[in-house]
Amino acid sequence: MKHVNIVIVGAGIAGSILAAQLPDHLSVMVLDKKRLDGHPDSFKKPCGGLIAPDAQRSLAKLGLTIPKDVLASPQIFSVTTVDLPVKLTRHYQRFYLNVHRHKLDVWLASLIPEHVEVMDQSVVTKIQPHDDYVDIEYHRNQTTHHIRCDYCIGADGANSITRSATHAPKIRQYMAIQHHFPLHNTQPFLGCFFDESITDSYGWFGVKDDVLELGAALPLTDSLKRFEQLKSSLLTMGYPLDQPIFKEACLVNSPKSLKEIYLGEKRVLLIGEAAGWISPSSLEGLSYAIDSAIMASKALVQKDPLVSYTHLTRFLKVKIKLKQWKSLVLYTPLFRRWVMRSGLSSIQKIKESADSLHIVHGKAGKK
Ligand SMILES: Cc1cc2nc3c(=O)[nH]c(=O)nc-3n(C[C@H](O)[C@H](O)[C@H](O)COP(=O)(O)OP(=O)(O)OC[C@H]3O[C@@H](n4cnc5c(N)ncnc54)[C@H](O)[C@@H]3O)c2cc1C
Incomplete structure (x- = not known):
C-alpha cells in the first residue's frame, strides 16, 4: 500500500x-x-461567497490577492436587515467582498x-x-x-x-437551502432576515451577476417546509421571487x-x-x-x-x-428588536433607488 x-x-x-x-x-x-x-x-x-474583513485579513497575511475573474458583480456596501414578524428594516454598513x-x-x-x-x-x-x-x-x-x-x-x-x-x-447543524432566481430589473442588494417561527438562525439574499440567491440556515426538521414559509413571507412583502432557476442545499455547522x-x-x-x-x-x-x-x-x-x-x-x-x-443578542428577538429600534450603528439611506423593491411595493418593512 x-x-x-x-x-x-x-x-x-x-x-x-x-x-x-x-x-x-x-x-x-x-x-x-x-x-x-x-x-x-x-x-x-x-x-454566500462573501469574504468578510477577517477573511480578507487572513488572505492578506498569506500575501494573496484575489484575481478579477473570482470577483462577482456588484460589490455592495450595506446589508438590509429585516425582522420579519415585526416588519422592521434597518441598513448596516458592511465591508464584504462578493465572490x-x-x-x-x-x-x-x-x-x-x-x-x-x-x-x-x-x-x-x-x-x-x-x-x-x-x-x-x-x-x-x-x-x-x-x-x-x-x-x-x-x-x-x-x-x-x-x-x-x-x-x-x-x-449543532442546520440545513442550508439556497435557491437562485433571475434578478430582472431589481436593484441588487444584500439582505438578512430573522424570523424565529422559521429558524433560530437566519436567512439571506445575495446577488451574483444577474442572479439573486435566497438562502437560509434551517433546523433539520421540516427544513424545506420552513424554506417555503420564508419564501412566502418575502413574496408577501414584495420581494422578487419567480421560479427558481437552480436549487442547492448542504449542512452547515454552528457550534x-x-x-x-x-x-x-x-x-x-x-x-x-x-x-x-x-x-x-x-x-x-x-x-x-x-x-x-x-x-x-x-x-x-x-x-x-x-x-x-x-x-x-x-x-x-x-x-x-x-x-x-x-449570537445571543442577534437571535433573541427581544434584544435584536431593541438594538434595531435603537438604530445603533445603522445607516439612513438618503435616497432609495426608483427601481428598488422597497419603494416600488412600499411594503418591505417599516423604516
Ligand atoms: C449556504 C452557505 C453559505 C455560506 N456563506 C458564507 C459566506 O458568505 N462567507 C463565509 O465566510 N462563509 C460562508 N459559509 C461558510 C463557509 O462556506 C464554510 O465555513 C467554509 O467553506 C469552510 O471551508 P472548509 O474548507 O472547512 O470546508 P469546505 O469549503 O466545505 O470544503 C470541504 C471540501 O471537502 C470536500 N469533501 C467533502 N467530503 C469529501 C469526501 N468524502 N471525499 C472527498 N472530498 C470531500 C468537498 O468537495 C469540499 O471541496 C457558508 C456556508 C453555507 C453552507
Whole structure:
C-alpha cells in the first residue's frame, strides 16, 4: 500500500491553504470529490461567497490577492436587515467582498505546489485511525484505492467523514437551502432576515451577476417546509421571487458551545468547518478555514502536532466564544428588536433607488 506523510481530505478553502503551506520535504496527497478544473458540472459548495474583513485579513497575511475573474458583480456596501414578524428594516454598513465561491475554490486549489499530489474526483469512503498511522479508502474512476499516511487532515467541511471517524462530539447543524432566481430589473442588494417561527438562525439574499440567491440556515426538521414559509413571507412583502432557476442545499455547522469544536485525536487533525471552526452568529467560515489551516501547517512540523495545533488555535476559540455571545443578542428577538429600534450603528439611506423593491411595493418593512 502506498504510504505518504500527510493526506488532506478536502480541497476546499482549508485543505488548499494547508496544502500550499506545508514544507516540500513532506509527501502530501490531497483528495477531493469535486473537479478542480472548474468544470461547471462538478460538485459545487453552496455558499454566500462573501469574504468578510477577517477573511480578507487572513488572505492578506498569506500575501494573496484575489484575481478579477473570482470577483462577482456588484460589490455592495450595506446589508438590509429585516425582522420579519415585526416588519422592521434597518441598513448596516458592511465591508464584504462578493465572490464566486466555486471560482474561489478552484483558484486556491491552483496555488497548491506541484510537489503535492492532488487527486480530484476522489470520494473518501473510509478512514481508519491507528496509533501510528491512518488508513484511507477512496473511490476514483470507479476503482477503490487505499492509502496509508502518518497524519490524516480532515478538511472536508460540515459533513466530514474524517470527523465521524473520530470520537468527536455531535455539533449543532442546520440545513442550508439556497435557491437562485433571475434578478430582472431589481436593484441588487444584500439582505438578512430573522424570523424565529422559521429558524433560530437566519436567512439571506445575495446577488451574483444577474442572479439573486435566497438562502437560509434551517433546523433539520421540516427544513424545506420552513424554506417555503420564508419564501412566502418575502413574496408577501414584495420581494422578487419567480421560479427558481437552480436549487442547492448542504449542512452547515454552528457550534453551540466550545465543547463542540474538536481538533482531532491520535493521528487525525480536523481543520476548517470539519473541526467546527465557523462563526455561530454569522456563519462566516472562510477566515476560520484559512486561519486553522495556517495553524495546522505550523503544528504538523512539530513533535506533537495535535498538542501544538491545540495551543496555536486557542485564540480562535476565544473568537468563537465572543461570536456565541453575539449570537445571543442577534437571535433573541427581544434584544435584536431593541438594538434595531435603537438604530445603533445603522445607516439612513438618503435616497432609495426608483427601481428598488422597497419603494416600488412600499411594503418591505417599516423604516
Ligand atoms: C449556504 C452557505 C453559505 C455560506 N456563506 C458564507 C459566506 O458568505 N462567507 C463565509 O465566510 N462563509 C460562508 N459559509 C461558510 C463557509 O462556506 C464554510 O465555513 C467554509 O467553506 C469552510 O471551508 P472548509 O474548507 O472547512 O470546508 P469546505 O469549503 O466545505 O470544503 C470541504 C471540501 O471537502 C470536500 N469533501 C467533502 N467530503 C469529501 C469526501 N468524502 N471525499 C472527498 N472530498 C470531500 C468537498 O468537495 C469540499 O471541496 C457558508 C456556508 C453555507 C453552507
